[in-house]
Amino acid sequence: MSKDKxxxxxxxSIKRKYKLQAKDVKVWYGDFMAIKGISMDIKPNKxxxxxxxxxxxxxxxxxxxxxxxDYVDGFKMGGEINIDGSNINAKDINVELLRKQVGMVFQKxxxxxxxxxxxxxxxxxxxxxxxxxxxxxxxESSLKQVALWDEVKNDLNKSALALSGGQQQxxxxxxxxxxxxxxILMDEPTSALDPISTAKIEELIYKLKDKYTIVIVTHNxxxxxxxxxxxxxxxxxxxxxxxKTNKIFTNPxxxxxxxxxxxxxx
Amino acid sequence: xxxxxxxxLKDQAFKIWGIFCTLLGLVLLAVFIGNILVDGIMRxxxxxxxxxxxxxxxKAGIYTALMxxxxxxxxxTIIALPVGIAAAIYLEEYSKKNKLATILEVNxxxxxxxxxxxxxxLGLEVFVRIMEMGASVLAGSFTLALLILxxxxxxxxxxxxxxxxxxxxxxxxxxxxxxxxxxHQLLPASFGGIxxxxxxxxxxxxxxxxxxxxxxxLAYVPFAPSSVMDEFSVLPxxxxxxxxxxxxxxxxxxAAAIIILLLITFVMNxxxxxxxxxxxxxxx
Numbered sequence: 001m002s003k004d005k006x007x008x009x010x011x012x013s014i015k016r017k018y019k020l021q022a023k024d025v026k027v028w029y030g031d032f033m034a035i036k037g038i039s040m041d042i043k044p045n046k047x048x049x050x051x052x053x054x055x056x057x058x059x060x061x062x063x064x065x066x067x068x069x070d071y072v073d074g075f076k077m078g079g080e081i082n083i084d085g086s087n088i089n090a091k092d093i094n095v096e097l098l099r100k101q102v103g104m105v106f107q108k109x110x111x112x113x114x115x116x117x118x119x120x121x122x123x124x125x126x127x128x129x130x131x132x133x134x135x136x137x138x139x140e141s142s143l144k145q146v147a148l149w150d151e152v153k154n155d156l157n158k159s160a161l162a163l164s165g166g167q168q169q170x171x172x173x174x175x176x177x178x179x180x181x182x183x184i185l186m187d188e189p190t191s192a193l194d195p196i197s198t199a200k201i202e203e204l205i206y207k208l209k210d211k212y213t214i215v216i217v218t219h220n221x222x223x224x225x226x227x228x229x230x231x232x233x234x235x236x237x238x239x240x241x242x243x244k245t246n247k248i249f250t251n252p253x254x255x256x257x258x259x260x261x262x263x264x265x266x
Numbered sequence: 267x268x269x270x271x272x273x274x275l276k277d278q279a280f281k282i283w284g285i286f287c288t289l290l291g292l293v294l295l296a297v298f299i300g301n302i303l304v305d306g307i308m309r310x311x312x313x314x315x316x317x318x319x320x321x322x323x324x325k326a327g328i329y330t331a332l333m334x335x336x337x338x339x340x341x342x343t344i345i346a347l348p349v350g351i352a353a354a355i356y357l358e359e360y361s362k363k364n365k366l367a368t369i370l371e372v373n374x375x376x377x378x379x380x381x382x383x384x385x386x387x388l389g390l391e392v393f394v395r396i397m398e399m400g401a402s403v404l405a406g407s408f409t410l411a412l413l414i415l416x417x418x419x420x421x422x423x424x425x426x427x428x429x430x431x432x433x434x435x436x437x438x439x440x441x442x443x444x445x446x447x448x449x450h451q452l453l454p455a456s457f458g459g460i461x462x463x464x465x466x467x468x469x470x471x472x473x474x475x476x477x478x479x480x481x482x483x484l485a486y487v488p489f490a491p492s493s494v495m496d497e498f499s500v501l502p503x504x505x506x507x508x509x510x511x512x513x514x515x516x517x518x519x520x521a522a523a524i525i526i527l528l529l530i531t532f533v534m535n536x537x538x539x540x541x542x543x544x545x546x547x548x549x550x
Contacts, residue, residue: 096443100441106439110430110432110435122437122450123440126442175440
């Protein structure tokens, strides 16, 4: 086997092993250093939870994976973020295409002030897809994936703002699924929802990991322990500990992690 | 105890003073409108609207001035709308928030406060003379478009600002470009607010007199304009002209024309308020 070939084999095996890779990532907002050199690898088809007290940089870090910090004034970044082995901050990367691959669900449900159908079809329409039968089919399958189809199938033309909070959040997830991303980033997706809606979303996340790599920021430690395979604990812009969820919650290596998960601070 | 009583008295005193101040403007306007109505309402009929100007007050009508106003209003809209909205979108969504942006911002607000006669002089020099449009509908419309541009820009920016950030986030996260976000999300969501600002700006334009007099709009035009290069008059100039005449008949005419001009601006403002209320409900 030639050397080049060998390297590419190794590379593709890394690709399979790690969906997302951060290498010594630093982030500044103006003079403030929000992330102080974080390296981590995230495995495909797993749920990875980011936990930590407010202001620890976990949301900022999450938003690096779909470059949502690009529009923030004073944002500067060092280090490298790779998805499937390629640097997403490289000059030739089209950020719109990146975001079709890396979907995002936000803290507060944020459906567009349009109909349910238009919400789910939006990502496809802006890609220039117009075929009505295709759009209808994709809207239906996306809504079925989030278990919303039966609740809204007769009201597809009604405003999405008329749905309940939990339904809106599932609609937002359906909207993300419609463009078939491979990664879904979730920034505290249940913090604005009631317990029943939260349970539905958690169940959904558990099902979705067969097809998607999911990274979720959460304030709720029970949630992290319920739904995630791996957990990363952030504190003051640093990654303190990153391991199997089970390990983090039963036998953490670091004292800070233990203090946080047992509720001694944070 | 004494102190509390004193404070309550002060409170009451201010309340009464406040009511007086609030009513002052309204009462004066009501008296003025009442006066105008008494003078002019009997003069308004279909013929008054359709008649051409005349030296005899009872034969004179506002047709040419009214048509002039409509022409100018439409052209001003066509010119100011795309320019103002595009500038607002650039300032609000595209430009980086740096020193240059702040300077631009402050100066656009300043432009909104420049006296209208200055715009008239600018229009006279640039449109009438340098660009050789003459005292035409086109030159007048360009001048008024410049005059209302800052208002259109400022109000469009306010309307864009009112769209929640979460909508932008959602759209960008779906892979939309800036323009797609503006076109598919921000403009539809802020449409009511933008429209309100534009209508208010236009209702200011329809009452402007000074800049149009400066560029050479005439008090007496025998025919209504039939192209953008024709000379023209507008309602406020017609009113001004009639008021300066000695015959009593023309005073009546002026009052009647004022009623029609007020009617136009009130209707426009009413439409603006309607859209504003309808739009405000959308996000609540």
